Amino acid sequence: MRRPTRSAGAPGCRVGALLFAVAMLVATVGSAQAGEAAESLSIYRVDPDLTSAQFAVRHLGLSMQRGHFGRTRGTIMLDSEAHAGRIDFIVDASSIDTGWTARDAFLRGEDMFDTAHYPVVRFRSTRLAFDSARLVGVSGELTMHNVTRPVELHVARLDCGRDPESGRDGCGAEADTTIRRSDFGMRYALGIVGDDIGLSFQVTAFRVSSDEEADQP
Amino acid sequence: MLRQSGASALALMLAVASGAAAAAEESYVTDPAHSQPSYEIRHTIFSTQRGDFLKSTGKITIDREAKKGSVDVTIDTTSIRSHDPRLDSILKGEDYFNVAKYPTMNFKSTAMRFDGDRLTGVDGELTMIGVTRPVTLKVADFQCGENPFNKKPMCGAEASTTIKRSEWGMKTGVGRSSGDDVKITIPIEAYRE
Numbered sequence: 001m002r003r004p005t006r007s008a009g010a011p012g013c014r015v016g017a018l019l020f021a022v023a024m025l026v027a028t029v030g031s032a033q034a035g036e037a038a039e040s041l042s043i044y045r046v047d048p049d050l051t052s053a054q055f056a057v058r059h060l061g062l063s064m065q066r067g068h069f070g071r072t073r074g075t076i077m078l079d080s081e082a083h084a085g086r087i088d089f090i091v092d093a094s095s096i097d098t099g100w101t102a103r104d105a106f107l108r109g110e111d112m113f114d115t116a117h118y119p120v121v122r123f124r125s126t127r128l129a130f131d132s133a134r135l136v137g138v139s140g141e142l143t144m145h146n147v148t149r150p151v152e153l154h155v156a157r158l159d160c161g162r163d164p165e166s167g168r169d170g171c172g173a174e175a176d177t178t179i180r181r182s183d184f185g186m187r188y189a190l191g192i193v194g195d196d197i198g199l200s201f202q203v204t205a206f207r208v209s210s211d212e213e214a215d216q217p
Numbered sequence: 218m219l220r221q222s223g224a225s226a227l228a229l230m231l232a233v234a235s236g237a238a239a240a241a242e243e244s245y246v247t248d249p250a251h252s253q254p255s256y257e258i259r260h261t262i263f264s265t266q267r268g269d270f271l272k273s274t275g276k277i278t279i280d281r282e283a284k285k286g287s288v289d290v291t292i293d294t295t296s297i298r299s300h301d302p303r304l305d306s307i308l309k310g311e312d313y314f315n316v317a318k319y320p321t322m323n324f325k326s327t328a329m330r331f332d333g334d335r336l337t338g339v340d341g342e343l344t345m346i347g348v349t350r351p352v353t354l355k356v357a358d359f360q361c362g363e364n365p366f367n368k369k370p371m372c373g374a375e376a377s378t379t380i381k382r383s384e385w386g387m388k389t390g391v392g393r394s395s396g397d398d399v400k401i402t403i404p405i406e407a408y409r410e
Contacts, residue, residue, distance in 0.1 A: 049301045050264045062373025063251055063404040068300055099271045100250050159262055165394060172263025204264040
């Protein structure tokens with residue numbers, strides 16, 4: 001669909017982001033072959049406007065209810081030759097959106113996400129799994145509601161190339177997993193609202209230089 | 218939102234309800250808060266864009282013995298929300314839903330498909346931006362029970378289909394910036410009248 005011009009990103013913590021970017025760069029390059037590794041390393045920044053973090057949960061055992069988080073950010077580093085990389089994806093828990101204000105308030109509240117105390121949900125990769133050159137899975141750790149647990153993401157699609165609209169290099173990916181909310185200490189109303197939570201990520205990320213990356217939140 | 222905890226009641230009511238089929242035609246009305254239609258469409262080469270419609274109404278009749286029934290769902294097109302708020306006004310505009318002229322879209326059944334007494338599909342007609350075309354909804358997970366709190370009899374399901382928007386004349390961007398195929402998913406929770 002046709003889109004208006006992209007608005008500028010929000011200002012963020014430059015020093016933290018810089019340290020993060022440098023740490024990621026060092027870690028990624030360090031895990032790859034020396035020399036050419038830096039050449040094949042690409043850094044992508046998640047475009048929040050083109051990225052969707054959706055969840056699905058059974059309600060009353062009768063229907064699958066869906067919602068999404070409106071605010072996401074993150075960095076993806078891929079080394080196409082070394083078949084390595086890093087993913088750091090952050091979801092603003094208070095941006096939960098089910099299309100019903102009262103339900104959203106309940107989900108942000110103490111019985112569920114308790115966003116006043118735990119404002120972000122974060123996924124950090126520990127290992128990327130490739131099938132020849134294709135990224136097929138990501139092992140990592142999900143921190144939610146102050147609990148960190150291992151999670152395996154299944155990557156259904158990863159397409160990289162040039163965006164015909166903006167001319168920018170980017171990647172689009174779809175990844176999904178199922179978690180149990182009780183594993184993260186979110187036990188309220190189990191049985192009424194299901195324990196299994198399907199998570200589905202539609203991610204669009206555009207390539208940035210490490211300098212640009214340092215300027216972003 | 219249901220605030221009370223009562224997991225065992227739920228299991229019980231579903232076990233009871235999944236037994237005998239109803240003897241005659243029953244009428245149901247959808248609960249809009251738990252029946253929000255959503256859509257997915259490919260955008261450029263990278264992303265799948267998702268959105269939903271906040272407002273819809275639906276009436277369902279079903280006779281599981283006679284294996285007949287009807288579905289009539291109306292979606293308020295002005296309630297469309299893409300997950301990118303900048304897009305909403307574009308989607309409501311003339312190139313897409315043209316909500317000023319067509320404030321609703323409607324699906325009316327022509328036939329219902331059953332496997333035993335379980336509803337598995339609905340054939341019907343979708344009217345969108347003034348064009349009516351046949352559509353078949355796949356119905357998954359159809360089951361009936363009782364709300365454990367207010368004790369009202371209800372049914373749940375998930376209806377889905379994929380349409381080509383160009384068949385309704387919604388062609389802007391097809392083949393250039395976005396896809397023609399639109400996947401529509403409608404969770405259903407409906408209370409018996």
